[in-house]
Amino acid sequence: MTTHDDSERRAWAYLASVAEPPAASVIRLVAAIGPVDAAAAIRERSVPPGHAGVIEVTEARHMITTVDDDLAACDKMGARLLTPDDAEWPAWSLSALDRASTAARGGAPLALWVRGRAPLDVLGDTAVALVGSRAATSYGEYVAGQFASGLAAQGRAVVSGGAYGIDGAAHRGSLAAGGVTAAVLACGIDRTYPSGHARLLEEIGARGLVVSEYPPGTTAAKHRFLTRNRLVAALSGATVVVEAGRRSGATNTAAWATRLGRPLGAVPGSITSATSVGTHAMIADGQATLVADVDAVATLVTPDGEDPRGPAPTRSTDGLPRDQFRVIDAIPAHDGVSIDEIAFSSGLQVDAVRRALAGLDVAGLVDEDRGLWRLRR
Amino acid sequence: MTTHDDSERRAWAYLASVAEPPAASVIRLVAAIGPVDAAAAIRERSVPPGHAGVIEVTEARHMITTVDDDLAACDKMGARLLTPDDAEWPAWSLSALDRASTAARGGAPLALWVRGRAPLDVLGDTAVALVGSRAATSYGEYVAGQFASGLAAQGRAVVSGGAYGIDGAAHRGSLAAGGVTAAVLACGIDRTYPSGHARLLEEIGARGLVVSEYPPGTTAAKHRFLTRNRLVAALSGATVVVEAGRRSGATNTAAWATRLGRPLGAVPGSITSATSVGTHAMIADGQATLVADVDAVATLVTPDGEDPRGPAPTRSTDGLPRDQFRVIDAIPAHDGVSIDEIAFSSGLQVDAVRRALAGLDVAGLVDEDRGLWRLRR
Structure with a gap:
């Protein structure tokens, strides 16, 4: 982990341990309220309405105290815990799991x-x-x-x-x-x-x-x-x-x-x-x-003899944090959409959409005009 | 050869030797005037109009005198010379060559x-x-x-x-x-x-x-x-x-x-x-x-698990002499046609069509009604 503060890192490590992967309900909770609040909610057995499934899948492990040991072991090996917020997260490749899977079969990994x-x-x-x-x-x-x-x-x-x-x-x-x-x-x-x-x-x-x-x-x-x-x-x-x-x-x-x-x-x-x-x-x-x-x-x-190292058109969004990726995915190719519409299509909370759009704007990937967001050419 | 008299047999043996297979032009000549006349025409270098190609492909061999030796060798081996007139000729299988081929690549064999x-x-x-x-x-x-x-x-x-x-x-x-x-x-x-x-x-x-x-x-x-x-x-x-x-x-x-x-x-x-x-x-x-x-x-x-030895629907015409087979092939599934129309579609002479229809009538495969021939159900 290079980009998160320690509380976030500990929250992710807790979330990665607290349920047996694939844990779609935990991933949804993180998407909704962020990792730190999600970890706290699970530990305190008080998840927001609509996320009751999380309680069940974390029943056996919510009391774990192994997080510091896991992170220490990770550091000792020179390893890292990657999350969808990291630039090297292969968002495009892994998101195919979400598009193809039912939760039972397993979507993208949490971390x-x-x-x-x-x-x-x-x-x-x-x-x-x-x-x-x-x-x-x-x-x-x-x-x-x-x-x-x-x-x-x-x-x-x-x-x-x-x-x-x-x-x-x-x-x-x-x-x-x-x-x-x-x-x-x-x-x-x-x-x-x-x-x-x-x-x-x-x-x-x-x-x-x-x-x-x-x-x-x-x-x-x-x-x-x-x-x-x-x-x-x-x-x-x-x-x-x-x-x-x-x-x-x-x-x-x-x-x-x-x-x-x-x-x-x-x-x-x-x-x-x-x-x-x-x-x-x-x-x-x-x-x-x-x-x-x-x-x-x-x-x-590379069926058409493309250079394997050349950028494929789909890859401009690769390496984006997961929320930004979901937001990009929710904006149509040729149309402007409101934040509410993006929240609806992406399944993200309005605040998360707003944060993601800010990041995408800075990265030059989206444009805003009178409340409607479009993909930048 | 079991069904032909000796002059026919000698004619077929001559025709099978006089041109390098595949010899589509020779086959067409036989279809037009029968094997005995075709052999005589080639030997005497006087083929009917429209069959000039035969002269060319038989140029080198029309004088051959090996026919009796070939037939004697065949008899000595206990072998036979099969032609499209023989009941065991696999007409359906071989006629696929005529349907698929240009003359240059080779159609069905002469014998x-x-x-x-x-x-x-x-x-x-x-x-x-x-x-x-x-x-x-x-x-x-x-x-x-x-x-x-x-x-x-x-x-x-x-x-x-x-x-x-x-x-x-x-x-x-x-x-x-x-x-x-x-x-x-x-x-x-x-x-x-x-x-x-x-x-x-x-x-x-x-x-x-x-x-x-x-x-x-x-x-x-x-x-x-x-x-x-x-x-x-x-x-x-x-x-x-x-x-x-x-x-x-x-x-x-x-x-x-x-x-x-x-x-x-x-x-x-x-x-x-x-x-x-x-x-x-x-x-x-x-x-x-x-x-x-x-x-x-x-x-x-046998893709559908058919009994390999069971009769396939197409096989009712198998084993037919070649002319009869060509005639059957020229009669539409649900329509009556005249002898002239059959001659045109099959490429056979009117007399050959008439002879073939007589055989097919006896075999119960066709019906005639006021000059129009149909496939019998």
């Missing part, structure tokens, strides 16, 4: 614990998720490594889940080629899970990014892998499944990519290999595009 | 030399062509063999080209499971090409079908492989490419299947294998469906 020097928004549009079986074959690990190195050579970040098998091979391939790779974990960023990847995760933390929505100390659990998978897909411009058996967890990440409208690729293999049954099914069903080389993977994320 | 006891029309709708690289990998040969055995167990014929690699493995797999397999050759059915397949071709001839449009003695030549490929695709309800490099001949057979509107499948493999580059490209481009097991192959030919 992210991040270890590593690269800004988190190196992920997103041009990054590629390489995922697949833990019980990978040597073929699958070879392909994952080759693809990751090739993507790194093109300046693309490689996102994966830090697991054995395909994930590990993808991270290693990216590191070997000097690329940025991000491991999105289903446990705290201070845990070494799986234990055999202690050194790999250390290296990713030093040269890439280790990311989690779970506070330090959180242990991996089955449901957290599924919740985590949505972030792997959301933080990547495209997802490629390298190897997957019939019931691989990678098919869940693939489903998220599809749900988010992101391109999905799958690598073919021998039809006699159990770990290619899943990828073949995705291709045969038309869910995934067959990708047989790294150029085909790159084409998934 | 076929066939060795083997099965009737030729066991090929067609439910048969599957398994094709691929001569320089196949052990993986490709294994898959071809497994698919062929599985198809044989379902009562489906397997069509291929008799070559080394995928073709040979497909034929062997079918034979091993007691199935009918057809080798469509780019040389005479008496040639053992490739030489290492002498015993395999012998076995196919004894238990399956060896098929060629080239007269006995014809040697294999590069252009004949391309011409032959269209027959492999046309004689099969679907084509599956098991392995193919970037410039494999199998991609030509695949293109024919597509042109004929027949389903095309392709088998995935390791992306590090040069012999899967072609199949992966077909799948990635959407030209072929990925097929990873024999059930997926079967679904290509």
Whole structure:
């Protein structure tokens, strides 16, 4: 945290711990009254009308006293707690989760614990998720490594889940080629899970990014892998499944990519290999595009041969604090709208809209004329 | 030949030899004046007006005296010369070539030399062509063999080209499971090409079908492989490419299947294998469906789970002599037409139309009412 005072930082750390992610009701409360007041309301069990759901999801943890320890652990690792208010928050990529999801499935995360020097928004549009079986074959690990190195050579970040098998091979391939790779974990960023990847995760933390929505100390659990998978897909411009058996967890990440409208690729293999049954099914069903080389993977994320590092038109709003992003999203392309209308469309309180508009005005993104706000050309 | 007298048989054998297939102009001449007159006209260099092209394509060979030798060789092998007049001629399957082709690319064959006891029309709708690289990998040969055995167990014929690699493995797999397999050759059915397949071709001839449009003695030549490929695709309800490099001949057979509107499948493999580059490209481009097991192959030919041996609605005209088939094709579904109109649409002479209608009337397929012919329900 670089931009918030200590009370805000402590409030965010409390909010990130007080409910099991994804916690849509807590996120809504923060949007409505801000993090400091939200944290106080939860602790004091007195949330505003319309936010009763928060009481329920924070029942078990509202008394936690681990916030200072979590932040100390974070500082000790040289890590940071990122929130939608931070400039490096990949708002565009993550907001796709809100557009695609019901609350039950999980929207955007409330906050992210991040270890590593690269800004988190190196992920997103041009990054590629390489995922697949833990019980990978040597073929699958070879392909994952080759693809990751090739993507790194093109300046693309490689996102994966830090697991054995395909994930590990993808991270290693990216590191070997000097690329940025991000491991999105289903446990705290201070845990070494799986234990055999202690050194790999250390290296990713030093040269890439280790990311989690779970506070330090959180242990991996089955449901957290599924919740985590949505972030792997959301933080990547495209997802490629390298190897997957019939019931691989990678098919869940693939489903998220599809749900988010992101391109999905799958690598073919021998039809006699159990770990290619899943990828073949995705291709045969038309869910995934067959990708047989790294150029085909790159084409998934930049179909028209765009420069992967060039600014895409949608990215002018990337890196905006979440409220500003929601406000921008609520202003029509060719029309002026009042603050009340923006509050209605964005779901933000009028005060929050006013604050966000002030920021956007300073940033040169909006104009006001007789009470109507427009996007600036 | 079972249904023609000797002069007709000798005429067909002459016509099958006198021009390099595909010889559309010769086929048109036969349709116009019958095989005996067509053979005489070509030999005497006096074709009817409108058929001048025939003189040109028969220039080099019109003096041939090999007809008796060809027929003797055929008899000695226990083989037969099939023409569109034979009941086992797969008229529906082969006529797709006329509908899809320009003359330059090759329409239906004039006649076929066939060795083997099965009737030729066991090929067609439910048969599957398994094709691929001569320089196949052990993986490709294994898959071809497994698919062929599985198809044989379902009562489906397997069509291929008799070559080394995928073709040979497909034929062997079918034979091993007691199935009918057809080798469509780019040389005479008496040639053992490739030489290492002498015993395999012998076995196919004894238990399956060896098929060629080239007269006995014809040697294999590069252009004949391309011409032959269209027959492999046309004689099969679907084509599956098991392995193919970037410039494999199998991609030509695949293109024919597509042109004929027949389903095309392709088998995935390791992306590090040069012999899967072609199949992966077909799948990635959407030209072929990925097929990873024999059930997926079967679904290509009977998508709705039909019984592969049940009669398809289109097959009531299968096995018809070619002229009758062309006449049926020229009668609209819900309307009566005159003999002149049929002659115009079918491209047949009025006399040929009259003869064909007589046969169709006897077979119960058409009705006449005041000079207008209709399809019988």
